[in-house]
Amino acid sequence: MSTMTGRAVAPGGTRLTLRQKLGRWDVRYSPYLYVAPFFILFGLVGLFPLAYTFVVSLNKWDLLRGPGEWIGFDNFAAELADPLLWNSIANTFSIFLLSAVPQLIVALIIAAVLDQNLRAKTFWRMSVILPYVVTPVAVALIFSNLFGEKYGLINNMLQGIGLDPVLWKTETIPGHLAIATMVNWRWTGYNALILLAAMQAVPRDIYESAAIDGAGAMRRFFSITVPSIRPTFIFVIITATIGGLQIFTEPKLFDASSSIPGGVFRQYQTTVLYLWDMAFNRGNFGKAAAIAWILFLIIVLIGVVNFVLSRRIASSESTRPARRALRSSRGQR
């Protein structure tokens, strides 16, 4: 296509031939054409469903019988007053905290260990990413079996040492812990590798001079490693948050035979599961659409909070390099 862009410069003063006009339009408009596929696709599978879902949420809409009457924001009002929605939001955040906090701490420790001079480095690094390769469905089935109340391995071992069995699938907190375990098992190694990559980029001579100054291993970790990987850590937190708010497969398959998705008392029904139940079991498409929008707004809100926090942290940390960059860019102009 290089020949076509060459044609764009029209000779000054003379009337443009059709050929020249085409050439000029080519330069002016083709870039939009080249980026169009993304935006058309985004419009079709992103923006349109979002808008359509909003329209659905303003109607009484039965899954099978289709749209009913226009009821404005009644679905939103009904859902915001529904204890089952708040139950699902509380469950989502509880499972998110139970998984994200220990997961990131453990990932940090694993990364720090892998950052040492180990024998067979690649072997250890490959090993921590292994759980991530297994599909979530398989993970959920295996863990669901482990956490079985009567025949599960974990309860068998507890009873073996004379403890009472834990009702993983009936009680709330044990259920959340079990699901958080699945999430942690899958994601800890993944996050550890990302943190490890950040740690490897920390210049070794800083450690050396700190060691010469008499700083111990703990001191070096908290005063050099942790501050140096802060931007990466923020990235890991943000991705973990987004993933945590959309958790579906693990609670859905934890008790796959349950007639209510997310446990018979909805004790670990997350918001996405609640939405699914509303749409496909209870058949109320209007309310399901309203839930989808409420969840969307919650995620946007958390995204904004994340953005503000991370900007503040990043700017307080890198004020001087930023200024230097500004100065050099001015100099170039």
Added chain:
Amino acid sequence: MKLSRRTKAGAAVAAAAALALVATGCSQSPAADDDGPITLTVTTFGTMGLDGLYAQYEKDHPNITIKATNIDTGGNALTDWKTKQAAGNGLPDIQAVEEGWLGQVMGVSDSFVDLRDFGANDIKDRWVPWKLGQATDPKGRIIGYGTDIGPEGLCYNSKLFEAAGLPGDRAAVAELLGGSGATWEKFFEVGKQYHAATGKAWYDQSGFVWNAMVNQQTEGYYTKSGELNVKDNATLQGLWAQLADGAKSGLSSNQSQWDWGGGKAFTDGSFATFMCPGWMLGVVKGQVEAAGGDGSSGWDFADVFPGGAANWGGSFLTVPTTSKHQKAAAELAAWLTDVPQEVAAFQAAGTFPSVVKAQSDAGVTGSSDLTKFFNDAPVGQILGSRATGVVAQFKGPDDSIIQEQVFGPSVKEIDSGTDGTTAWNDAMKLLDQLVVNK
């Protein structure tokens, strides 16, 4: 890359042509010629025993190709049907529909073909009358041909019975529980005796018992005229009290339904009786085998059911109006539900026929792998006897929601030790939340 204008024009034409090809490929000609080669799509679920029959039909009708899809569970099939029904697109020529969906299906019965237009009136005496009644919509249109029904008998473990000092022989067990006049009182009474003798549970969990109790009423969660019939329903409340008392007395093993510890609960003596509609016999056999057991595990099948005849489940074959080959699809559905085919399905999957003549066919009453597993119990004969007296209950639009989401949690509550009144009140709260004020 350097392209001449002509090449580009050529490419554009080619692209347009390709698009046009794709477009024509998608749209079938609406004028379906039933003599020409046609493809019929069939969607079934679980184990319906039809898979072996398609090849034979294709052989007899060389112009017809059958493309069959079997979805693993009824629940997933329901989601699949609902999604496609809601989209108005993608439904097969023949859609299998389960009894539990009827409440929702009848709400949109106009989107199913009235099979009377394709000869349903000529063959409608084939089925037991209540099965035909279930498939008839409020306007009198017949929208489905019955495949199987689910008359319930009692599965029991003869070895556990004998160890507890109860009779092990299936005729004596039927007699012990009251024979043709068997009641739930008697069932719980004998259960308490068994529990006193062994300290073990009588049934696996309360959900299936409650299911049977509700299903055998002439009116269940809805009245015949479609009104909600749960609150202040003295019959249901009385049965609930009995069920809660049974659970409190240790008769429920509080197993997780459809899991049973991978079948281990069936082989380790956790419980001695089990609610068994015809299709459940295959499930019991599968569970026992999954846990490494076989026919020697002691499970047997008795011709008795507490509280009278009960039906659980059973399916229909329907033709959605979106089908382009309605006549051919209706013919295939009629053939699949004819006597020889229903007998073959029973032999393949234990689905008890809804067609009267098939019920007494030697292929159903005779011996099979299933009869061998159940200690040579004449399974087909017993199911035929259990099918007499079944009433078709009206299923309202939210029937399955009430069964699963309103009473599901309360059933788990009484199995975990909550008293019956509290659990009933919790169910009524959920009823208001999920059904009344939806």
